[in-house]
Amino acid sequence: MKRRLLFxxxxxxxxxxxxxxxxGGCGGGDAHKPDAAASDEGRVELLDEGKEPRVRxxxxxxxxxxxxxxxxxxxxxGLQGNKPxxxxxxxxxxxxxxxxxxxxxxxxxxxxxxxxxVEERATVDSLEVERKGIPAExxxxxxxxxxxxxxxxxxxxxxxxxxxxxxxxxxxxxxxxAPEEKEVLDRSWEVQRRFPxxxxxxxxxxxxxxxxxxxxxLGGVKAIQMAEMSVKxxxxxxxxxxxxxxxxxxxxxxPHPFTPGKTALLEQFRGDGEGQLxxxxxTGIPVQGKLSxxxxxxxxxxxxxxxxxxxxxxxxxxxxxxxLGDGGSGEWDAGDDRDAGDDRDAGDDRDAGDxxxxxxxxxxxxxxxxxxxxxxxxxxSGDKGD
Numbered sequence: 001m002k003r004r005l006l007f008x009x010x011x012x013x014x015x016x017x018x019x020x021x022x023x024g025g026c027g028g029g030d031a032h033k034p035d036a037a038a039s040d041e042g043r044v045e046l047l048d049e050g051k052e053p054r055v056r057x058x059x060x061x062x063x064x065x066x067x068x069x070x071x072x073x074x075x076x077x078g079l080q081g082n083k084p085x086x087x088x089x090x091x092x093x094x095x096x097x098x099x100x101x102x103x104x105x106x107x108x109x110x111x112x113x114x115x116x117x118v119e120e121r122a123t124v125d126s127l128e129v130e131r132k133g134i135p136a137e138x139x140x141x142x143x144x145x146x147x148x149x150x151x152x153x154x155x156x157x158x159x160x161x162x163x164x165x166x167x168x169x170x171x172x173x174x175x176x177x178a179p180e181e182k183e184v185l186d187r188s189w190e191v192q193r194r195f196p197x198x199x200x201x202x203x204x205x206x207x208x209x210x211x212x213x214x215x216x217x218l219g220g221v222k223a224i225q226m227a228e229m230s231v232k233x234x235x236x237x238x239x240x241x242x243x244x245x246x247x248x249x250x251x252x253x254x255p256h257p258f259t260p261g262k263t264a265l266l267e268q269f270r271g272d273g274e275g276q277l278x279x280x281x282x283t284g285i286p287v288q289g290k291l292s293x294x295x296x297x298x299x300x301x302x303x304x305x306x307x308x309x310x311x312x313x314x315x316x317x318x319x320x321x322x323x324l325g326d327g328g329s330g331e332w333d334a335g336d337d338r339d340a341g342d343d344r345d346a347g348d349d350r351d352a353g354d355x356x357x358x359x360x361x362x363x364x365x366x367x368x369x370x371x372x373x374x375x376x377x378x379x380x381s382g383d384k385g386d
Contacts, residue, residue, distance in 0.1 A: 047210055048210075050205030051205040051207050057204060061098045062102065062103065065326065067321050067324055069320075072092075074089045077313045089130040089133075092126070094125060096123075097120065098119070099119045099120065106157055117159055121170070123152070126147075150173065151171060153170045154170060155168050169186050190216075196225055197241075200229070211228040213227070222249065222252060227245045238281060239279050239281055243291065245293070247271035247272075248270045264300065265302045268298040269295070272294055285323060286319070290316070295312065
């Protein structure tokens with residue numbers, strides 16, 4: 001049961017879609033250490049500067065800045081030719097607090113480059129399974145178990161371009177975790193760390209495009225991830241960015257995801273995703289987003305081609321954030337953005353703005369004056385009727 005609950009916890013954060021058997025971020029063994037990461041750390045290439053006027057987008061956060069994040073993950077996974085199994089829909093509410101801001105950054109070097117990083121602590125406030133499609137008693141039992149993960153805390157380092165440079169587990173359920181539990185979580189944060197998004201290296205306007213690619217190692221599989229981003233609209237507070245991502249991997253051997261001790265042959269892997277993020281211009285915080293991803297994986301047991309199977313998966317991750325200001329003293333619902341809905345539903349016939357848009361049901365509503373997001377001048381969106 002505890003293993004099942006840990007899987008649901010990771011699922012809520014988008015860390016384990018369709019991998020309960022151990023593939024992807026939930027695998028075991030020394031090959032998946034959290035720093036067994038890319039040989040190419042994602043160089044960003046500017047393709048088009050976009051229309052004038054252009055603005056610079058980068059992470060800028062100050063010590064004490066606090067924001068609350070709500071994320072919902074819906075996913076399915078199955079053997080090709082069979083009806084896919086829907087995983088429980090999980091919703092997590094987390095609070096992020098900046099402990100070292102842009103004025104006093106953590107400095108790290110990597111591949112001869114110097115990085116200035118914001119340090120944040122992210123704490124799980126609540127975690128629950130939605131009851132739709134699940135027997136009430138089962139949902140109740142799951143939620144009772146998941147309640148034990150409230151108080152889980154990680155330390156994050158965030159780059160100026162939005163890259164999550166590092167994620168480490170500090171507490172699980174408010175207490176120091178056992179080494180094996182910390183190891184599983186730290187491996188899984190590597191999936192979160194590799195979220196396919198970066199801010200552009202130069203000032204950008206509406207219609208601007210940029211891309212990056214990186215080699216990632218997850219669950220013993222080495223894959224290439226390529227992401228292309230484009231600016232849909234810019235206002236004085238926010239920028240709406242479309243994302244297109246593709247993942248693929250060459251034929252290779254890796255630890256068998258379903259039979260411990262055996263070696264598997266990866267014959268094919270491909271993933272495709274489309275989504276949209278709304279970014280707060282002042283802080284670089286993603287205040288609303290949706291990402292829809294599908295994947296196909298074909299594996300066989302090395303030396304026994306008769307043990308061969310193809311799996312398909314799909315997931316829809318939606319999120320909103322509320323910027324609370326310094327220590328939660330003021331509230332501005334940054335997720336309330338008219339352009340933030342994804343144009344493509346990618347397998348979910350409900351609009352992302354339904355139950356999950358704009359207003360964070362778990363956030364405080366004390367009537368405090370809104371915290372202004374930016375003092376930058378208004379930029380024409382270039383988006384008429386889109």
